[in-house]
Amino acid sequence: CAKKAKTPKDSSNELAVCRVLLADLEAHQDAWPFLSPVQHKSVPGYRKVIKKPMDFSTIKEKLTNNLYLNLENFIVDVNLVFDNCQRFNEDDSEIGRAGHRMRRFFDKRWTELLQF
Numbered sequence: 001c002a003k004k005a006k007t008p009k010d011s012s013n014e015l016a017v018c019r020v021l022l023a024d025l026e027a028h029q030d031a032w033p034f035l036s037p038v039q040h041k042s043v044p045g046y047r048k049v050i051k052k053p054m055d056f057s058t059i060k061e062k063l064t065n066n067l068y069l070n071l072e073n074f075i076v077d078v079n080l081v082f083d084n085c086q087r088f089n090e091d092d093s094e095i096g097r098a099g100h101r102m103r104r105f106f107d108k109r110w111t112e113l114l115q116f
């Protein structure tokens, strides 16, 4: 997985990678369930089941406010989006399938980016 940022230069490079990855996630056609926080009023039971909600707009906010020290912290939050999705949604459901597709896309994308 991602190495820790050693020097300030490294972490700024890593954060640039985070911004590219997030833009790719948001632009994906299957991103629609994950673009903004799940409104627990429109999704009964969500707040009870999902202890650490996360979504792409919250990740963008954290990135903008420098709350990610390195790529690793960012990847933890992106995986939280997909883990929450698997926990709450059936694999064989619209949102469940979107989550699996998005996780596969993300895993491929960041391993590609880390090759260079």
Ligand SMILES: Cc1ncccc1N[C@@H](C)c1ccc2c(c1)OCCCO2
Pocket: 032, 033, 034, 035, 036, 037, 038, 039, 042, 043, 046, 085, 088, 089, 095
């Ligand atoms: C990622 C996730 N996991 C579990 C439930 C919902 C969501 N996403 C939210 C944004 C959502 C998606 C679809 C929805 C919805 C809300 O409103 C209720 C009516 C049906 O349409």
